[in-house]
Structure formats: C-alpha cells, structure tokens
Amino acid sequence: MTVKTLKTDDGFEFRDLNKNGRLDPYEDPRRPIEERVEDLLSQMTLEEKAGMLFQTMIGMNPDGTLKEAVEDMNPVPTSEMVKGRLMNHFNVLAITDPKSTAEWHNRLQALAEETRLGIPVTISSDPRHAFSNNPLASLMTQSFSQWPEPIGLAALDNPELVQRFADIARQEYLAVGIRVALHPQIDLATEPRWSRISGTFGEDAELTSRMVAAYIRGFQGEEVGPESVACMTKHFPGGGPQKDGEDPHFSYGKDQVYPGNNFEYHLKPFEAAFKAGTSQIMPYYGRPLGLDNIEEVGFGFNKDVITGLLRERYGFDGIVCTDWGLLTDAQMDGFVFEARAWGVEHLSTEERAKKALDAGVDQFGGEACPEVIVKLVRSGQIPESRLDVSVRRLLREKFRLGLFDNPYVDAEAAPSIVGKPEFRAAGEQAQRKAFVLLKNSEHILPLQKRPGLKIYIENIAPEAAREYGDVVSSPAEADIAILRLQAPYEQRDGMFLERLFHTGDLSFPEAEKQRILSVLKQVPTVVDIFLDRPAVIPEIAEHSAALLANFGANDRALLDVVFGHAAPEGKLPFELPSSMEAVLKQKPDVPYDSESPLFPFGFGLSY
The missing domain is CATH 3.20.20.300 (Glycoside hydrolase, family 3, N-terminal domain)
Structure with a gap:
C-alpha cells in the first residue's frame, strides 16, 4: 500500500494520507468527525x-x-x-x-x-x-x-x-x-x-x-x-x-x-x-x-x-x-x-x-x-x-x-x-415461503410423490423434476403437468438495455395463451407464474388445477412446495387485474383500484 503508517511522539499510530509526515486532524480518528471533515475540506482544491x-x-x-x-x-x-x-x-x-x-x-x-x-x-x-x-x-x-x-x-x-x-x-x-x-x-x-x-x-x-x-x-x-x-x-x-x-x-x-x-x-x-x-x-x-x-x-x-x-x-x-x-x-x-x-x-x-x-x-x-x-x-x-x-x-x-x-x-x-451455507439456506427458505397459492382445486396440492408418477414439465430443469417422478415429453402421456411461466410483457425494439424492461400489455398473446390452455385442458396442471409485475390471466386461472405465484424462486424451491416439503406462506403484494380493460381504467397513482380484480391485494391460500 502507498500510505505510510507513522507514529506521533506519544506513540499514536496514524495513516499519513496526505504524505506530509505529520498528523493532520482529518487523519486522527480520535477527533470528532465534524472536525475531521472541516480540516480535510479546508485542504481541498x-x-x-x-x-x-x-x-x-x-x-x-x-x-x-x-x-x-x-x-x-x-x-x-x-x-x-x-x-x-x-x-x-x-x-x-x-x-x-x-x-x-x-x-x-x-x-x-x-x-x-x-x-x-x-x-x-x-x-x-x-x-x-x-x-x-x-x-x-x-x-x-x-x-x-x-x-x-x-x-x-x-x-x-x-x-x-x-x-x-x-x-x-x-x-x-x-x-x-x-x-x-x-x-x-x-x-x-x-x-x-x-x-x-x-x-x-x-x-x-x-x-x-x-x-x-x-x-x-x-x-x-x-x-x-x-x-x-x-x-x-x-x-x-x-x-x-x-x-x-x-x-x-x-x-x-x-x-x-x-x-x-x-x-x-x-x-x-x-x-x-x-x-x-x-x-x-x-x-x-x-x-x-x-x-x-x-x-x-x-x-x-x-x-x-x-x-x-x-x-x-x-x-x-x-x-x-x-x-x-x-x-x-x-x-x-x-x-x-x-x-x-x-x-x-x-x-x-x-x-x-x-x-x-x-x-x-x-x-x-x-x-x-x-x-x-x-x-x-x-x-x-x-x-x-x-x-x-x-x-x-x-x-x-x-x-x-x-x-x-x-x-x-x-x-x-x-x-x-459471501454465500456461506447458512446465508444460502436462509435465502432458499425465503424463496419457498414467498410462494402465493392462488388456486388449489380439490386440494390437489401438495402432490404425493409415488412410483411411476408421470410428469410433463415446461421451464423446469429435468434433473430436478426426476427426483419426483418420470418426466415425459408430452401432456398426453402425463399424470400431472407443471408449467413455469413468466408474467407476459411486450418485447420492445431498441437497444439491448431497453429490451430488459418488461413493460406494456399484461396479458399473454393469443397464440401463446391458447397453447398454454391446450395443456391445461389435457391434463391436471399446476401453473407457477413469476410475477415481476401483475399479470392478466383469468383463463389460465380458470383452467389450471392449481395456481402458484412466485417472486423469484429456483426449480427445486417450486418442486418442494408442489410436493409438500415446504408450504406457501405469501399473500399478494399487489392485485391481479381481471382484464386489460380494467387496467386501462384504473388510476396510476391509486393502489388496488382496478374493477373486479381476479385476485385482490393480500389474497393467498395455504395448505
């Protein structure tokens, strides 16, 4: 390091920041901070x-x-x-x-x-x-x-x-x-x-x-x-x-x-x-x-x-x-x-x-x-x-x-x-607890792990899902489907950084919505959606067997919640509107004011 540590006549060691060979007030931690500030400020160009x-x-x-x-x-x-x-x-x-x-x-x-x-x-x-x-x-x-x-x-x-x-x-x-x-x-x-x-x-x-x-x-x-x-x-x-x-x-x-x-x-x-x-x-x-x-x-x-x-x-x-x-x-x-x-x-x-x-x-x-x-x-x-x-x-x-x-x-x-085990464990536990259970038809969740369970997955790592059942390649083959979705947004043209901002329409494009619904109608489906902002999903909510929302959670956290190794404890921190028409009518400075929200602020079920 370039700064020398010097000693005063009475043996006090200090860092000679301005390299002038003496103890200036701003270098002396024994002095009040305000004195140190004023001394240094007086020396600045x-x-x-x-x-x-x-x-x-x-x-x-x-x-x-x-x-x-x-x-x-x-x-x-x-x-x-x-x-x-x-x-x-x-x-x-x-x-x-x-x-x-x-x-x-x-x-x-x-x-x-x-x-x-x-x-x-x-x-x-x-x-x-x-x-x-x-x-x-x-x-x-x-x-x-x-x-x-x-x-x-x-x-x-x-x-x-x-x-x-x-x-x-x-x-x-x-x-x-x-x-x-x-x-x-x-x-x-x-x-x-x-x-x-x-x-x-x-x-x-x-x-x-x-x-x-x-x-x-x-x-x-x-x-x-x-x-x-x-x-x-x-x-x-x-x-x-x-x-x-x-x-x-x-x-x-x-x-x-x-x-x-x-x-x-x-x-x-x-x-x-x-x-x-x-x-x-x-x-x-x-x-x-x-x-x-x-x-x-x-x-x-x-x-x-x-x-x-x-x-x-x-x-x-x-x-x-x-x-x-x-x-x-x-x-x-x-x-x-x-x-x-x-x-x-x-x-x-x-x-x-x-x-x-x-x-x-x-x-x-x-x-x-x-x-x-x-x-x-x-x-x-x-x-x-x-x-x-x-x-x-x-x-x-x-x-x-x-x-x-x-x-x-x-x-x-x-x-x-940084990232020591107890810190990581606390973060993992919080990921699991923060899930919000929005729908649980006939108490399908938590699922029971059993031999031969055939699971269709989307946007989940197969190696994680295989710990709970046999991963199959189509909904038609499955006993249960688990889909991970991202809240929809409009992809903007422009610079790369602009495309990172998820903005615009809160509903899925029609083709993608129909694709998702086709899975939901073939097999009982657990839908998990990452809500980095609200989403308009009335049809998905209607046809899913269970609906979860997450706010940042890895695949194993989701599967632990789905199969009952952890329980969702979250409540919605914002409402989910029922339609884009309701979104357009709400006032941007007023909280939870959209008409007939699909799920209101504070909603959340539990096991």
Whole structure:
C-alpha cells in the first residue's frame, strides 16, 4: 500500500494520507468527525471537490485487476477517473468471485491513496441477491446468497425476515468492499404495467413502510458506522405513477401523473425511511405533471421537491444523489442513450448541472464530468461555497463508514463470508415461503410423490423434476403437468438495455395463451407464474388445477412446495387485474383500484 503508517511522539499510530509526515486532524480518528471533515475540506482544491460530486459505473477484470479498457458501461479508464478526474465514488457492475472482487477493491483503494489527499473510494451497488439481471436496475451475482425479489419479501410481510435478509446482504457486501446500497426501492407499485415493480414492496404504503424500516435497520444498524452499508433509498418522491406504465429511463416514459390526486400517499414509505435513518436519497427521472406548486421537470432538477419537500418539509440533511445519466448522452449497444433530462432537454450540460445543484442535489449518478462543475465555479455561475455544502455531506459519510481509518477488506476471508451455507439456506427458505397459492382445486396440492408418477414439465430443469417422478415429453402421456411461466410483457425494439424492461400489455398473446390452455385442458396442471409485475390471466386461472405465484424462486424451491416439503406462506403484494380493460381504467397513482380484480391485494391460500 502507498500510505505510510507513522507514529506521533506519544506513540499514536496514524495513516499519513496526505504524505506530509505529520498528523493532520482529518487523519486522527480520535477527533470528532465534524472536525475531521472541516480540516480535510479546508485542504481541498476546487478540482478535488468537483470530483467528489460524481459517481459512475466501474468494472473489473475477471482476475480482479483494475479495468482500464473502455466499454459502453465503463466509458473511462479506472486510473483516469481516480487520479485524473479525482473521483472517489463508484457503482460497481459485474463482479467476479469474492476473493478476486475483494482484491480488486483493495487495488482500487491503493490507487486512491496515490492521490494528493488519499481520500478513499466508496463503492456502491444495485441489488445483487435476487433473480433480476438488468444493469440499469439490479444485478444477479452467483456467489451471493439468493433470495426472492423485494416484492417477494413483501409477500411475506415479515419485518424480522426482511431485517435478517438485509443483515446477511450487509455482511456479504462488506466482505467485498461494497459500502453503499443503491436500494431499497420503495416506490409504490400503483401502476401495474410499470417495469420495475419486482424491486418494490408492492402497492400498499403501510406494508412498504414496515418493510423499508426493517431493511434499513439491517443494512445500516441503528446508525451508520464502520460495520454499516449505507442505504440510498429511492426514488423520491415515489416513482410508481408512470403514465401508461412506461419507465422514464426512456423518453416515452418521462411523465409521472396523479389523476387520483394521490401524491401524498406515495410519500408515506419515505417518511418511514427518514425515521429509520436512511443515509442517502435518490430522486427518480420522471417529471411530475399537474401538481400545484411543483415544477414540471425531472425530480433530479426539481427545487420544489429536493429543497422544498425533502430538505425543508422533512428536514433531510443526508446525501441526495441523482439517478444515473441526467447530464450527458451515452453510447450503448450502438444506440445513443439519451440523457434523462426530462423537462430540461433544451439546457446545455452545464445548465443542467447548475439547475440540479440549485435544486439541492449533492452528487451526479452515472456521470464522470467534474470539469463541468469546475467551469461553473470559475465562471462565477456557482459559488465554491455551494460545493462545500455537498462535499461536507460526502466526506462525513466516508468518515462515518470508517473508510479513512481502514478502507481495505480481508480478501482471504471474503470467500468464507459471501454465500456461506447458512446465508444460502436462509435465502432458499425465503424463496419457498414467498410462494402465493392462488388456486388449489380439490386440494390437489401438495402432490404425493409415488412410483411411476408421470410428469410433463415446461421451464423446469429435468434433473430436478426426476427426483419426483418420470418426466415425459408430452401432456398426453402425463399424470400431472407443471408449467413455469413468466408474467407476459411486450418485447420492445431498441437497444439491448431497453429490451430488459418488461413493460406494456399484461396479458399473454393469443397464440401463446391458447397453447398454454391446450395443456391445461389435457391434463391436471399446476401453473407457477413469476410475477415481476401483475399479470392478466383469468383463463389460465380458470383452467389450471392449481395456481402458484412466485417472486423469484429456483426449480427445486417450486418442486418442494408442489410436493409438500415446504408450504406457501405469501399473500399478494399487489392485485391481479381481471382484464386489460380494467387496467386501462384504473388510476396510476391509486393502489388496488382496478374493477373486479381476479385476485385482490393480500389474497393467498395455504395448505
């Protein structure tokens, strides 16, 4: 490592971060954090302050070495970001095995120590413990314990389990150096077509509030400290009421609407997050339409929301980081990924940055252009004192997390923590419990395992099914069929990332629906459907012998539930509409308001 450990005359050892041979106040862990913050801030140049205001994506090589190659999601070499642009906050994307990831983290911290002040790096991450694999929303990481999606945790409505999950995830994050969780996502899923429902706790504000409080306690503890992972709770002031259910990652989804006059309802989970002590907040991309006294610009540029609502009404003094990519366009997959500057598209990059800072944000996510801030200050458009307000918050967080005192992790220990057997077992148990039993005609479930049972399967690994019976190739040969389905969605054209968002119609295309029904009419069939958002399935519900919903579960978890080795305990965290007509008539900001739902919010049978 590049930083020397020195001793004072009275024998106190300290890390000489700025390499000047003496103990500066910010290097002294015995001093109050506020003193350390002010001492370090007084030594920082404009360029060093500007670098702190940016957090962007970073990758690693498979062997854990630093990534210098330029790619779509990693547009700047690591050494340039750390030593050239003086950035020290990064959102890690694909990672490798735990030991190599921890070694990469330590190499990155060593690189940061080569800068003038030795400010350590803070690594953040999107969710990694469930089943989604969308680089713009959440990532699946094989080494970590695997749990249901957050919507599945909500189906169990068990705050103690949620806190246990968050504590396990915290330990696994810490082992590889991740110190900020870019979650929980506490938007209310009041528009059933929205593509990001699986990352939420559903459409009910009270249920979500219970979940978020437990989640934050598990990651942060009672207060942020050296064993914490700080939570960046999102997306303030609630990103669920999307017009037509489209997502504001893309221009056609930029508008957020409130025809039910229900804006305040979407704030309730955030009130629970503030009470639990969330360290950070992320506003969403959407621009609100038709609200009194709120400008119709994206929330990250919105002073009425960031300063008026978040800072003044709620008194939040933590870090506010924008969602990713508000300032500049990006090249991805051969497409131009437009900056999500909704409502201020006409402004220049500098003007967008100024408006966001004026609104009250502290940091720009998914951007790596600190020179823009330097230019704004040097031209007199922003006073340097405005940067100091945000840099104080960012430095305070690093000190609270203990990064200045020891930024390194034990790479040798990481494999024994990440994905250890008891963590995996807890995730497996949660997968099984979170199933929702929606129909069980003549109590067909649980099935009885018996010799010679002939099973027809779809989307289930044959080796798993063979543990319970003889797998046959057609419904006509079978005694029972077990189908695993994915909630339907419209496949969008466009860039690869756009196709990862499941959006649009909630019903199966007619040809696929008829194919499924033909199986259901030939043989008693257990249907299991992965609900990453609601589905319109009245005919499937009618003709199935049994109907299960899951929110992220592997094949063995399903089969254990079907054959009675585990029992489904979940309740629907959102309603399942009876038709697309009912979906089109419901109000996107109002919970469980579709006409005559097929299955209402909170529904769930048991064995």
